[in-house]
Amino acid sequence: VSIRCERGAEIARLLGFHEETASAIRALDEHWNGRGHPDGLRGAQIPLLARIACLAQTVDVFASERGVDAAYAVAAERRGRWFDPAVVDALVSFRSDRVFWANLRDADVASLDPGERPEAVDELRLDRIAEAFARVIDAKSPYTHRHSERVAEIAVEIGATLGCSDEALRELRRAGLLHDIGKLGVPNTILDKPGALDAEERRIVEQHPRHSEEIxxxxxxxxxxxEIAGAHHERLDGSGYPDGRRVEQLSLAMRILAVADVFEAMTAERPYRTAMTTERALDLIRKEAGLQLCAVCVGALEQTFASGETPVRLSVPA
Structure with a gap:
């Protein structure tokens, strides 16, 4: 719970939301009696927005699963313990509003769409947005913590070693941060499965790069x-997915991202194996150089890790 709230607040800040919003997200699971998380705030120490949202999320769950009466019963029972009494009293004030409660059960969620509102953002803001979504993506599974950030860091290091321009490095970084956004639609029962995937599970997983590209x-x-993000599982010999592209269809950026993704995945924990050492991962990747993975990019990866240190480049020149 604590990690969820803390990460949520961090993501809100990266997306440029007001600090009041970020603070409310962090305090979403604080309780009126001081026994909540993550900071044990009590009473009026809890931001009002958080007090309202804390009650709202509980009422929503109980109203959806057990009905409105059950939701009100829980709100009354936890009044003064979990929930601000004044906020519960405000909820009680519209208990008899049948239209309101009926609308909450309306399946036509599209009617709630506020519509598009174009907003001009600079390059730095776009970078922060990409970072925020990378954290959302990587929070999908405990086995992918910081995966997207690490792929982005490694890809930028490879690109810099190969002399890519600042603009190309910025694109590489964003592609690395967002390459797995399509995985948000893959069930955790598949992502966290400790054993081999069956044919249907593998089909679902192998569609995530396509979904990333489409999004x-x-x-x-x-x-x-x-297109760069959507090609991170493609291979030079056409054996990759989702489109089976061959060498002539893969740009340098695509090849760099593929190498970075493979290396990061090998050196991270997975539900079906422990993390490999840097040396072991490089040894395996060398064997694929020129076959499935770009030999030039693999060489740049080796140079990146020649000192035995992990790349720490978090950004590219403005």
């Missing part, structure tokens, strides 16, 4: 990196 292509600011 990013719909966002004007990220459309330029959509």
């Amino acid at each position: 990013l292509a719909r966002v004007a600011a990220f459309a330029a990196i959509s």
